[in-house]
Amino acid sequence: MTVAIIGYGRFGRALGSLLDAAGIGYRAWDTTADIPAPHRAGSIPELLAGAEQVVVAVPVPRMHEVLQTLRPHLKPEQLVLDVGSVKVKPVQAMNEVLGTKLPWVGTHPLFGPLSLAMAERPLRVVVSPNPLHPDAARQARAFFERLGCEVIEQTPEGHDRIMAHTHALTFFVAKGMLDAGSGVDVPFAPASFKALSRTIDIVRSDAGHLFTAIQHENPFAHEARRHLLQALGAIHQELEAIPPEAATPDTPRMELPALETGMPELLETREHIDQLDRELVELLARRAELARRAIRAKAEAGQPVPDPAREDEVIATRRAWATELGLDPDGVESIFRAVLRFSRRAQHSG
Structure with a gap:
């Protein structure tokens, strides 16, 4: 080809x-x-x-x-x-x-x-x-x-409608925040801002023809921006209507749509994934400590630190385990090669 x-x-x-x-x-x-x-x-x-x-x-x-x-x-x-x-x-x-x-x-x-x-x-x-x-x-x-x-x-129309309410709006909000100087070069920021911060960085580098294209060449972008501005205006008015002393039971409250409404199973699954990922990180910490022990033992025994034969054995064994469990052995190999690189760094940083 x-x-x-x-x-x-x-x-x-x-x-x-x-x-x-x-x-x-x-x-x-x-x-x-x-x-x-x-x-x-x-x-x-x-x-x-x-x-x-x-x-x-x-x-x-x-x-x-x-x-x-x-x-x-x-x-x-x-x-x-x-x-x-x-x-x-x-x-x-x-x-x-x-x-x-x-x-x-x-x-x-x-x-x-x-x-x-x-x-x-x-x-x-x-x-x-x-x-x-x-x-x-x-x-x-x-x-x-x-x-x-x-x-x-x-379809072209279906694509552009989706892009208008995702791609175009994301760049629209990010460029607005960029032009307003929001969150630019701050020494710290909450985790909730990090994803938007990355988008701002993308807009900062692509704000030329790409920003113009997704706003002006998409026939549905104008409507999407107008609806967003209307929604933001309504939220602003609701916030302005809340009195400064707002701590009494009579204070009006804004109702925010719950992202997980009607999806308790999804929320529970995400919580399990977070818990499992935490356990994986803890296991990586334990593996790093074992790797540092191994390098100390090799030093005492006068053995060379790099051990290609051992790494090949590790990879072959993990691929076999993956196959037994019905997982993609190539994918598991990629993960364990990354783990081995992490362990080598941990050995030298200890």
């Missing part, structure tokens, strides 16, 4: 790294980006020659123009897919320019350069089935699954 990427901005480069990791060859074309020589195409025809997938990774407002540039050079056996964070407008552009003659499909990778750099998993991608080209979604699914992604199918 060879992939053509048109647009080598932050996401185009990130996609290139995924393709490299999967052993998939690619070429890229972008008149304003610095593309590594082995992947650089000198022209559109060179970019598309022999490519099976053509990934259009340009800002949504440029989609129609770029598709028109590509169209004379595309072949019916090539699949064109976009990777925009909104879907209605890119799908409209592909329908207008490519129509029934050339296969195309709208996709939205729900990850970006930052999440890839942090090795977040799983990587998920939304694919919008295309009635004009029924096989296009299957090909796109196979392509992203080869990159290690989970694929979710959703």
